[in-house]
Amino acid sequence: MDMSSREIRMPLSEVVAVLQDLNEFVVSLDRLGSRQASGTADEHTVGEFIAAWDVARRLARARRVISVALDTQLSEEDNAEIDALCEKGRFYGTASAVSPSTDQTS
Numbered sequence: 391m392d393m394s395s396r397e398i399r400m401p402l403s404e405v406v407a408v409l410q411d412l413n414e415f416v417v418s419l420d421r422l423g424s425r426q427a428s429g430t431a432d433e434h435t436v437g438e439f440i441a442a443w444d445v446a447r448r449l450a451r452a453r454r455v456i457s458v459a460l461d462t463q464l465s466e467e468d469n470a471e472i473d474a475l476c477e478k479g480r481f482y483g484t485a486s487a488v489s490p491s492t493d494q495t496s
Contacts, residue, residue, distance in 0.1 A: 391468050400459045408452040415445060 422439060425431035440446065461469055 391471050396464075398456075398459050398463055400455065404455045404459075408455055411448045411452055414443070415449075418443070 418439060419436075422431055422436055425435065460472060464472070
């Protein structure tokens with residue numbers, strides 16, 4: 391499937407909600423990283439942020455918003471191809487995941 395020219399439509403309210411969540415996470419994680427670098431935060435602080443800000447649920451919601459748009463606008467075959475691509479991701483706790491500190495792809 392050629393994804394370079396495909397477009398998916400999503401309700402603006404859903405896009406804005408996802409962008410708000412992602413912006414909060416990016417800014418907050420950047421600030422936490424700065425605090426870790428200065429020695430005023432540790433892994434426990436990051437864990438507290440993830441729990442208190444309900445990060446997992448909010449990211450799952452963002453994924454669901456995008457998935458619903460894809461499911462309703464693409465064929466089953468296209469969606470199966472996208473699912474297969476997503477399954478190739480790096481997942482924490484799996485043997486195939488490279489530690490971010492040793493990953494040189496960035």
